[in-house]
Amino acid sequence: DADVTQTPRNRITKTGKRIMLECSQTKGHDRMYWYRQDPGLGLRLIYYSFDVKDINKGEISDGYSVSRQAQAKFSLSLESAIPNQTALYFCATSDSKGGAYEQYFGPGTRLTVT
Amino acid sequence: GESVGLHLPTLSVQEGDNSIINCAYSNSASDYFIWYKQESGKGPQFIIDIRSNMDKRQGQRVTVLLNKTVKHLSLQIAATQPGDSAVYFCAERYSSASKIIFGSGTRLSIRP
Numbered sequence: 002d003a004d005v006t007q008t009p010r011n012r013i014t015k016t017g018k019r020i021m022l023e024c025s026q027t028k029g030h031d032r033m034y035w036y037r038q039d040p041g042l043g044l045r046l047i048y049y050s051f052d053v054k055d056i057n058k059g060e061i062s063d064g065y066s067v068s069r070q071a072q073a074k075f076s077l078s079l080e081s082a083i084p085n086q087t088a089l090y091f092c093a094t095s096d097s098k099g100g101a102y103e104q105y106f107g108p109g110t111r112l113t114v115t
Numbered sequence: 116g117e118s119v120g121l122h123l124p125t126l127s128v129q130e131g132d133n134s135i136i137n138c139a140y141s142n143s144a145s146d147y148f149i150w151y152k153q154e155s156g157k158g159p160q161f162i163i164d165i166r167s168n169m170d171k172r173q174g175q176r177v178t179v180l181l182n183k184t185v186k187h188l189s190l191q192i193a194a195t196q197p198g199d200s201a202v203y204f205c206a207e208r209y210s211s212a213s214k215i216i217f218g219s220g221t222r223l224s225i226r227p
Contacts, residue, residue: 041123043219106158
């Protein structure tokens with residue numbers, strides 16, 4: 002979905018390196034999310050933000066940090082990457098108005114930590 | 116249905132037949148349920164949703180059924196097509212937490 006973009010799409014990095022994954026959206030949504038997907042598993046929530054000044058930990062926040070630079074931008078950082086953070090990372094957005102909770106996902110970033 | 120561990124359950128369906136994908140959810144207080152479709156190399160895409168005060172909702176070629184008594188959700192796809200090949204996730208919203216929790220998914224494969 003071009004309304005939610007993620008950069009980079011693929012990244013290979015070494016253990017101990019700091020890496021940032023970026024997410025931008027043009028949907029005008031107030032809520033943004035970062036998920037991790039491992040093979041054969043569902044999506045697990047890392048962090049979520051309900052507005053620019055609101056940041057919340059998800060199920061698996063250890064080893065990650067986030068920054069909501071603007072309503073349209075939400076970045077995920079791995080301060081010191083480790084191999085078990087190798088996964089597919091998805092950003093998503095949703096609109097708190099209207100009572101629906103549908104989330105719109107970006108195309109994903111495939112991260113490999115060697 | 117739901118999987119535990121590393122192996123996605125797989126449903127193999129003949130093209131043109133109906134598909135039924137099942138999901139057991141965990142929280143009896145969940146008030147909203149969603150089905151997502153994830154094609155290879157893409158992010159999940161919304162298919163259909165249902166609120167806990169409903170037991171059935173229909174979309175285009177898809178129907179979601181909700182049985183709160185046994186905490187079970189199903190997605191029915193009519194006249195399955197090759198383009199329906201994907202992993203399907205159910206998700207529930209914990210009303211108290213205001214966030215969505217995803218199940219582990221079912222892979223749907225279509226036999227020609």
